[in-house]
Amino acid sequence: MITLRPVVLAGTDGLRAHPLSTAECPQKFLSFLGMDSSFQDTLERVSDPEFLLPLIVTTPALKDIVQDQCDDIAYEYEEILLLDETAGEAMAALVAAEWAMARKETYPLLVIPSDHFVADQGAFMRAVTDACLTAEKGYMVSFGVVADRLSSEHSYLEVGARLDTRYSGHHVPSIHQRPSREVVEQTLQHGPYVWNAGLLCACPDPLIAELKRQHGALSGRVNLSLEEGVLVKSEKRCVVSLLTTWADLTTWPGIWKALTLIET
Template sequence: MDKRIIPLIMCGGAGTRLRPASREVRPKQFLPLFGTRSTFQDTLLRVSDPSLFDRPVVITNAAYRFMVLEQLAEIGIEADVILEPMRRDSGPAIAAGAVFAQNRASEAIVLALAADHVVQDNAAFVAACREGLTAASAGRIVTFGVKPERPATEYGYINPGEAISGEVHAVARFVEKPDAVKASDYVNSGYLWNSGNFMFPAAVLLDEYRRVSVDAVTGAVNNAGRDLGFVTLEPEAFGAAKAISIDYAVMEKTSRAAVVPVSCGWSDVGS
């Protein structure tokens, strides 16, 4: 497999669940919470192997643009930085990243990652990316299902279905955050935590996004400006995009969802 993956790092959130450490002016993804680097920097370094990953794309709030540049420079990584004129949730952000990646390479495979997650075993995560790339290249939208360490009630779950290739399975269903009894049942039944990270062909994601309306996001990217090297989404078009999560917009409706199980010391830095 010689196709390289374009990482799309989403780091525009305000991190309000982690107050008072995380504040609107400097949210949690830019804080060195678990060492000398921020989780944003760790996320970028995790997908920096040039044999597998292409130049990353970062999508963030305009207020954080210089923080992003500063932290990129600290770890010696260059990226295309897209600025959202306003927050519209993960759906429009990922769709805009997909349009941008497809404009760069018509058959682009995109890996959408939250910038505030912790992964302790980078090698295991990269191995899961390699595993998922085959399915993504065949037109699947691949999510990463974390093997549960406990019956957590703070995460959604994925029920793996039939095997597709290797360790990759079709998604039988997604389930919302459960109560303690259901969480225990899910773990015992082989369900996986939903990490909220995805790999997909840009064209497939955008085709699925049409049920929401992809035109506003496409217009925001194709009419974007350039300011000091940043890509500035066209405000009127992006503002017309429905504010919706990628889960509701695509993942819970598509028949093309797949899941690759991974055990990599993952956690979502929440409250």
């Protein structure tokens, strides 16, 4: 059985879904998809026996709502880590990795946004298992989902050679970051590509080394995403397949997609 430490990202994410989302209450804390918010759904998604208690990374301004939402579903977490709202996902990953290293933990970290919709928990766990096996070999592992429409809102990962016949990790020769529609049409004609779902799996020591190699102290570089801060310049980047319906709930198309699936 695999063992890993979830790192749940619960900071601000901009206002792309305004007016549903506000700085005081991002949409991840609203229950418009059902009884629970997407933040609570994410906590429950990482509650299988393979997962250690999660770290939750948020901002001082959102700490109380994070605590209230955990209390609402009687959810037990390991610790809440507070970062400035300008810190970004890459800094959150670094702080979590340093937290783990200080406690001599070598388990892979699963850095996971809390504003996604994932339809099938079984498919999610199969992808997580593949990601763990790949991360333990020192890779920076992203999660790829089938691009079900032409979109300039998502980044496209090129699916290269398979790393090992025993699991679905593949090299990522190139990344096209939120290309225009014309570029998307051209890109998809020249090889297999998937959307980057925005999760990252990596072991603490290799992740720290990768971030410091690329950015030094990182403290002067704010608001770097996991993709920009880790994957784009990494020589150890790869992707595993998340073979289920997925939606980004920070965008209106993603919200409508999730609502349509839930209603049907």
